[in-house]
Amino acid sequence: MKIEVRGINKTFGAFTALKDIDLSVESGELVALLGPSGSGKTTLLRIIAGLEFPDRGAVLFDGEDATQRKARERRVGFVFQHYALFRHMTVFDNVAFGLRVRPRRERPSEAEIRRRVNELLRLVQLDWLADRLPAQLSGGQRQRVALARALAVEPQVLLLDEPFGSLDAKVRQELRRWLRRLHDEIHITSIFVTHDQEEALEVADRVVVMNRGRIEQAGTPEEVYNHPATPFVCDFLGNVNLFRGRVEGGKAIIGNVALDLPEDGAPDAAPAVVYVRPHQFDIDERPQGRNHFRARVKHINTAGPVVKLELATEWGDAVHVEMSHERFRALQLARDVEVFISPREMRVFPDSTA
Amino acid sequence: MTLKERSILPGFGLTMGFTLFYLSLIVLLPLSALVIKATALTWSEFWAIATTPRALASYRLSFGASLVGATINAAFGLLVAWVLVRYDFPGRRLFDAMIDLPFALPTAVSGIALTAIYSSNGWIGRHLAPLGIKIAYTPLGVVVALTFIGLPFVVRTVQPVLEDFDREVEEAAASLGASRWQTFARVILPTLAPAILTGFALAFARAIGEYGSVIFISGNMPMRTEITPLLIVTKLEQFDYAGATAIAIVLLLASFALLLLINLLQWRFSDRHRTVWRAMR
Numbered sequence: 001m002k003i004e005v006r007g008i009n010k011t012f013g014a015f016t017a018l019k020d021i022d023l024s025v026e027s028g029e030l031v032a033l034l035g036p037s038g039s040g041k042t043t044l045l046r047i048i049a050g051l052e053f054p055d056r057g058a059v060l061f062d063g064e065d066a067t068q069r070k071a072r073e074r075r076v077g078f079v080f081q082h083y084a085l086f087r088h089m090t091v092f093d094n095v096a097f098g099l100r101v102r103p104r105r106e107r108p109s110e111a112e113i114r115r116r117v118n119e120l121l122r123l124v125q126l127d128w129l130a131d132r133l134p135a136q137l138s139g140g141q142r143q144r145v146a147l148a149r150a151l152a153v154e155p156q157v158l159l160l161d162e163p164f165g166s167l168d169a170k171v172r173q174e175l176r177r178w179l180r181r182l183h184d185e186i187h188i189t190s191i192f193v194t195h196d197q198e199e200a201l202e203v204a205d206r207v208v209v210m211n212r213g214r215i216e217q218a219g220t221p222e223e224v225y226n227h228p229a230t231p232f233v234c235d236f237l238g239n240v241n242l243f244r245g246r247v248e249g250g251k252a253i254i255g256n257v258a259l260d261l262p263e264d265g266a267p268d269a270a271p272a273v274v275y276v277r278p279h280q281f282d283i284d285e286r287p288q289g290r291n292h293f294r295a296r297v298k299h300i301n302t303a304g305p306v307v308k309l310e311l312a313t314e315w316g317d318a319v320h321v322e323m324s325h326e327r328f329r330a331l332q333l334a335r336d337v338e339v340f341i342s343p344r345e346m347r348v349f350p351d352s353t354a
Numbered sequence: 355m356t357l358k359e360r361s362i363l364p365g366f367g368l369t370m371g372f373t374l375f376y377l378s379l380i381v382l383l384p385l386s387a388l389v390i391k392a393t394a395l396t397w398s399e400f401w402a403i404a405t406t407p408r409a410l411a412s413y414r415l416s417f418g419a420s421l422v423g424a425t426i427n428a429a430f431g432l433l434v435a436w437v438l439v440r441y442d443f444p445g446r447r448l449f450d451a452m453i454d455l456p457f458a459l460p461t462a463v464s465g466i467a468l469t470a471i472y473s474s475n476g477w478i479g480r481h482l483a484p485l486g487i488k489i490a491y492t493p494l495g496v497v498v499a500l501t502f503i504g505l506p507f508v509v510r511t512v513q514p515v516l517e518d519f520d521r522e523v524e525e526a527a528a529s530l531g532a533s534r535w536q537t538f539a540r541v542i543l544p545t546l547a548p549a550i551l552t553g554f555a556l557a558f559a560r561a562i563g564e565y566g567s568v569i570f571i572s573g574n575m576p577m578r579t580e581i582t583p584l585l586i587v588t589k590l591e592q593f594d595y596a597g598a599t600a601i602a603i604v605l606l607l608a609s610f611a612l613l614l615l616i617n618l619l620q621w622r623f624s625d626r627h628r629t630v631w632r633a634m635r
Binding site: 049050051070071072074075076077078080081082084085086087088097098101102146149150152153 | 520523527530531532533536541
């Protein structure tokens, strides 16, 4: 089912949670709402679910206005951050709940309920735990019960609030991939909220980056990562080095060097911020071309798939650089060695703080 | 017993010893004195005293009115706890503090106050009398008094559980298509049931033993509005100690049996998952 959100505004007292939000999610898409806490992503999710109502604006399901529909009439599966399982019911009864509360004439027979619940429990690989109570399950298992429970009512939309937020790193990765596979299997329109950029980039078809109640950028993971539309997106998605300087005559002036600008630069003769990701630097012992500046190696970390360096520029800024182990060995870098670094790619935005 | 299990707070022997000693001193000793006193009677004498029509009528009233009072308190106590926890309104703290007043008030004072209000020329009784409803000096009056003194129990046991109740669980039920009533009956009520049952048991136990507030409003007519504790006091005033203890023992055993039953029920509700867990390991 296609979901459209039009001009949503929501305030809680003096706090503006959402401001003029427009978003559309295509049928069968898996979309991540990504942002720091307080960015309004959960509020938006709850408004789509009908657990919260907007002050202004509309929510459309397949072009039909659903803004005034109550949560129970929306046929939306909602998975809560803290699972919200019914703790006095077994896993089986939790999953069967949505079917058993249906009005008598729509309710499937008990045998049919049994068949469907068992099928769902197999789907989330928990059929062997059907008789346990939620208190006896691990976090990851509870999460999957919550998911099976939400899917039991055959929702047209699946909404997940920080689905992996309270799990440890390893289980999180596993469940993340599992969710992606599950989505590829059942193709239900899904939106999940997360503050973890890695999670959003890895799982989603499309990432919607939110900040302070607004959408900063919406696009595929490649788009938002490689072509961030705003400084916030650039900063929020992964590590990034930030240089403050000026744009002058088509060049970015940082400290005492002038770098060639990419085509989509900031306005001329104005303060600017230059963002360069750690892996977008070249390092050499001798100057190469013109786009370089001098820096001194301060710290080396070789544990991990890439070598991480911390350098200090001539004018004192710290720069984080990542390089392959091969390149690191070829350069024979050590602490306090002086090198020349040049950004291969960069993003330049007008400096709004200057 | 899990003596071998290491715990950060040791001292099972000491604490268990103290618990047994304390229970014996405070509870078991006086109760056994009661039993010993009653042994002055032969079994047939005991049976004759304990089953006189007057005593039987008093049991019926005491247990019946206590059950009705505790049931009323279970329902309305839940409602009061709900309002106090879920809504914010001016004077909420004041209301909250008022709940405990039936605890603090000397029972005789509440008895006299209730009688003044519910007697046929009292504030409320005056309006009920033309409708043919008499409260003071009837079994109904006993129920009113026992409801009054039992109110705080259910409120105070349900309140903390309700405060801990996760609102997301209600939202989950709603998003799964449950109506408000279904959410309440299938999700909220089962979660609160152990607490409600505890409050019910406490209110019931208190009502069985209640004396001061009831004797003013009941009128104390033998066979009609005489509660068992009053019958015991009456016998004591006539220096019939053996008779008094015989009836007291009936009261004691019946109360204990009922409380045990309620506790068992409650244990089944709240400890269910723990026992399942143990059974599986």
